[in-house]
Structure formats: C-alpha cells, structure tokens
Amino acid sequence: MKQSVAKVRRGRRPGTNSTQQAVLDAARARFARDGFTATTIRRVAADADVDASQVMQFFRSKDELFAAVMAIPSTALDLFNTAFEGPDEHLGERVVRAYLSAWEGAPEQSEPLMAMLRGAIVNEQASEHLREFIQSRLMSGAQAGTAPDAALRAGLASSMLVGIVTSRRIIGVPLLVAADTETLVGIIAPAIQQVLVPQPAF
Amino acid sequence: MKQSVAKVRRGRRPGTNSTQQAVLDAARARFARDGFTATTIRRVAADADVDASQVMQFFRSKDELFAAVMAIPSTALDLFNTAFEGPDEHLGERVVRAYLSAWEGAPEQSEPLMAMLRGAIVNEQASEHLREFIQSRLMSGAQAGTAPDAALRAGLASSMLVGIVTSRRIIGVPLLVAADTETLVGIIAPAIQQVLVPQPAF
DNA sequence: GAATTATCTCAACGACTGTTGAGTTTAATG
DNA sequence: CATTAAACTCAACAGTCGTTGAGATAATTC
Structure with a gap:
C-alpha cells in the first residue's frame, strides 16, 4: 500500500531560516547564565524574538532543548x-x-x-x-x-x-x-x- | 505611653513542643537530598506530618527555612x-x-x-x-x-x-x-x- | 493557481508553587 | 473560669511554568 519509494519532497523546505539557530543561541546563553530551572522557555523565546510555542516546535521539550545546548563541540x-x-x-x-x-x-x-x-x-x-x-x-x-x-x-x-x-x-x-x-x-x-x-x- | 517595662508574659509558651524541630529535621534531609528548588514546602510539611502553613508560621519563608538548615554546627x-x-x-x-x-x-x-x-x-x-x-x-x-x-x-x-x-x-x-x-x-x-x-x- | 509543507501567532489548559487569612484547638497564666 | 498567646487546620489566592491545539502566513513544487 505504501507508494512512497523515493517520494519527491514537496512544500516548504525546513531549516532555511536562521530562527532555529537564534533560539539555540539564546537558550545556550540563558542556560549557561541562569541554570536549568531558572531558565524558562518563555524567556528564551523572548530573547530570540519568537513565540514560546515556536521553541516547542523546533525542540520538542525543554529537556531536548537543554540537550541540544549541552552538545559539546x-x-x-x-x-x-x-x-x-x-x-x-x-x-x-x-x-x-x-x-x-x-x-x-x-x-x-x-x-x-x-x-x-x-x-x-x-x-x-x-x-x-x-x-x-x-x-x-x-x-x-x-x-x-x-x-x-x-x-x-x-x-x-x-x-x-x-x-x-x-x-x-x-x-x-x-x-x-x-x-x-x-x-x-x-x-x-x-x-x-x-x-x-x-x-x-x- | 509604653507600659511594658518588664511585662509579664502570659498565654501559651512557644517552643515547648518538638514539632518545630521535626520540621527542621525534615527540611534538612530534603534540602540535602533534593536541592533547594526541588524541595517544596508542602513536601517538607508532609514529611514532618504537619500542615504547610505551619511551616510558614515557624520559619517565615522558604528562604529563611533554608537559612536555618544551612546554619552549620x-x-x-x-x-x-x-x-x-x-x-x-x-x-x-x-x-x-x-x-x-x-x-x-x-x-x-x-x-x-x-x-x-x-x-x-x-x-x-x-x-x-x-x-x-x-x-x-x-x-x-x-x-x-x-x-x-x-x-x-x-x-x-x-x-x-x-x-x-x-x-x-x-x-x-x-x-x-x-x-x-x-x-x-x-x-x-x-x-x-x-x-x-x-x-x-x- | 492549487497543493503541500514548514514557520509562526494567539490563547488557553492543567498542574504546581509560595504564601496568606480566617478560624479552631490547646496550653499557660491570672 | 476567663484571658491570652501559641500551635495547628482548612481553603484559597495569585502567579508561573511546560505544553498543547487551532489557525494564519509563507515558501516551495506541480
């Protein structure tokens, strides 16, 4: 029933905008400065000039956002x-x-x-x-x-x-x-x- | 106007019961184990078999309770x-x-x-x-x-x-x-x- | 232009928090 | 017993939080 072998991607492409990176940068700075508990998703979103629910769509939860921040280069x-x-x-x-x-x-x-x-x-x-x-x-x-x-x-x-x-x-x-x-x-x-x-x- | 030089104390005396010490013991254990943020007043009160508002009456706030706990012997x-x-x-x-x-x-x-x-x-x-x-x-x-x-x-x-x-x-x-x-x-x-x-x- | 998919906005839910105020019970005094 | 002050209970407030869902906007393909 699955007809999707080598299906062609349609619609808007993800990741072209740099908003996601801006959120990650803001989160990295906040988590480093204020710690995990004191850092709120609303605050990170405000720093990145984005709605809070946007942060939740990019990274699925606060824990996953924190995990992305901690990914050491x-x-x-x-x-x-x-x-x-x-x-x-x-x-x-x-x-x-x-x-x-x-x-x-x-x-x-x-x-x-x-x-x-x-x-x-x-x-x-x-x-x-x-x-x-x-x-x-x-x-x-x-x-x-x-x-x-x-x-x-x-x-x-x-x-x-x-x-x-x-x-x-x-x-x-x-x-x-x-x-x-x-x-x-x-x-x-x-x-x-x-x-x-x-x-x-x- | 103050007529209270060497006023005799009346009414019930404070601190006779050991409930306050029980609250302090429970708080000390919780703060040591779970940290400041994760420790809730309601949890401390439950550990000491006391109502949460009782904790607030003994120690005026969560910060003062924490300060009492940190008082190093x-x-x-x-x-x-x-x-x-x-x-x-x-x-x-x-x-x-x-x-x-x-x-x-x-x-x-x-x-x-x-x-x-x-x-x-x-x-x-x-x-x-x-x-x-x-x-x-x-x-x-x-x-x-x-x-x-x-x-x-x-x-x-x-x-x-x-x-x-x-x-x-x-x-x-x-x-x-x-x-x-x-x-x-x-x-x-x-x-x-x-x-x-x-x-x-x- | 139609279809599709991602980005973004707005409002709200449900849970939990520290804290407060009113009222009840209990001990200690006169 | 009457009074005073402490110990204690109950219910609720006001705020914040992570998270969700519906819907609008924008980009990309046919």
Whole structure:
C-alpha cells in the first residue's frame, strides 16, 4: 500500500531560516547564565524574538532543548583528549591549561560547559553528561598512565579542576576570580602533576 | 505611653513542643537530598506530618527555612579551623581528612553541607554561604602560611576538595564513589600539601 | 493557481508553587 | 473560669511554568 519509494519532497523546505539557530543561541546563553530551572522557555523565546510555542516546535521539550545546548563541540573534547596524551613531563600543566582555557574561551565553547555544570545538580541529563565527561578523562588517563590506579588518579584530577572552575565561574570566590591564569597555572600545575604522575617518596 | 517595662508574659509558651524541630529535621534531609528548588514546602510539611502553613508560621519563608538548615554546627567549623592550624609537615593530610569526614559523617553534620552545596547554584544565600565558607579557609591559611600568596593557595586547595566531594556525593562518578577513604587520602594529600606548602624546585 | 509543507501567532489548559487569612484547638497564666 | 498567646487546620489566592491545539502566513513544487 505504501507508494512512497523515493517520494519527491514537496512544500516548504525546513531549516532555511536562521530562527532555529537564534533560539539555540539564546537558550545556550540563558542556560549557561541562569541554570536549568531558572531558565524558562518563555524567556528564551523572548530573547530570540519568537513565540514560546515556536521553541516547542523546533525542540520538542525543554529537556531536548537543554540537550541540544549541552552538545559539546567536538573541538573542545579533542582539546581535552590531546591534553592528556603526550609525555608525562609537563602533563599537569597541559591539563590545567586545557581546563582553564575551555571555560574561559569563546562563549560558543564555554557556554555549553557552563550549562552542563549549572544543570548538573537539578537535571539528570546534565548530571549524566558531567559524569561521562569525567569518565572519559578517566579513560584517557588510563591509556596514558602506567600505574594500576591511573584511572582513579585522572578522575580525581578532573574533579579538582572542575572544582576550581566552579569556584571561579559559578560561586565567584573573589580571590580566585581576581587571580590571573598564569598565577593559577603556577600553583595548580605541580599539584595536578603530583596526582597524575606520583613522585617517588622523598 | 509604653507600659511594658518588664511585662509579664502570659498565654501559651512557644517552643515547648518538638514539632518545630521535626520540621527542621525534615527540611534538612530534603534540602540535602533534593536541592533547594526541588524541595517544596508542602513536601517538607508532609514529611514532618504537619500542615504547610505551619511551616510558614515557624520559619517565615522558604528562604529563611533554608537559612536555618544551612546554619552549620560550630563543631564542624572548628574542625576545619583546627585542621588548617598546626605544623606544616602533614598539613595536606589533615585538611583532606577534615573535608572528607565532614561530608561523610553523621547526617546532622553532613546534610547542612550538602544542602549548601546543592543550593549554591540556584540560591543566592547558599552561594554566599559557600563563598564565605571558602573565604574563611583562606583566612585560616593566610594566618598559618608564610608565603604572600598563602590565602590564594588555601582557597585553591579548598576549591579542589569541594570539587572532589561534589564528584563523589552529588555527581556520583562511579570510580570515585567506589574508592575508599584511605586510598583517596593517599593520592590527594600530597597534592594538597603541594598547593598549601609549595616545595622548592627539584 | 492549487497543493503541500514548514514557520509562526494567539490563547488557553492543567498542574504546581509560595504564601496568606480566617478560624479552631490547646496550653499557660491570672 | 476567663484571658491570652501559641500551635495547628482548612481553603484559597495569585502567579508561573511546560505544553498543547487551532489557525494564519509563507515558501516551495506541480
């Protein structure tokens, strides 16, 4: 009964207008700034100069809109993976710089991470994203490291760096906000190095 | 016109019943488990077998109820302060143990901290609490340390440890949850020591 | 122009929230 | 017992939220 083998598409084509991208941009900024709960669909729609029901038609629900926002650009993920690979000598410094630059770079890269971080407490999807984010660091670390607890060490380092970013960008601890990147790297990098590549007792 | 100097109190006395404490206990558990937004006054009231308006009469608003929950027992704060004081030799280990035990101890001590952590993203009061919590660590560190950036170093160490606790107790990263305390101390303590008491280059 | 499909608008539903006010019951005083 | 003030109950308000459905407008093909 189905007569639609290689059916020719008719009618208006989807996606030609940039409205959908405008909605996504507005949602990304809002979710990063206000978090998941405080961000309302009506507010996102107003930012994008669109009706609220329009947002619901593009993305089917608030959760799916949030999921679209959290889709981390692959370039950022590659940046992390390459940071973990390589020689052990300056591993700590490379990892620290990767985390700090990812959260302080252009909004298109930092906002999805901020949205994930802010949403991780109230939204199960964001929590799972962050969990996998740290887990994938663990895998990279397990490949590179030789010690049997290399995965655990990489996860702890990742948690520490996420804690520092949270204090700076979400909690806003004044002294940490005021500190410049080089000062932070100078203090943190040796500690992360110690976690990832344990020094023999001395 | 005021005739109330040393007026004798009449009528029923407040606070004789333990209902108020039951409400506070229920609220503490809920805020720690579900966070600020997901915790509703009606739910807290149901947990304490009380009408919702009763909660509003005891504590004037949801924010004040939350503030009462976050009032950290002074014993926990003293535990942190004493951990930062003392000789530099095993400072890292003492501090790490203080953080881990505070978040894994009895509910009366850990739940206010969990409520603060979970609420810090959506509630301004919780965010300020956590900010001051880290700040007070900074002060303790500034007293003990000799380096000019001792306060910054103490703040970074505190952020790192909060990050680890968050990964374990809120995000629930499996490998970190499974790790036992002694293993964690063995890995983290040297790194925290490195942050607080920088080793000369070698 | 007719048909088809997507974009967009408008109004409303149903559920849930914090909060309030009036009224009832209970304990403590004179 | 009468009075006072607290503990407690019940019902409702006012606002916000995610979501839905019907219908108008616009683009694309035959």
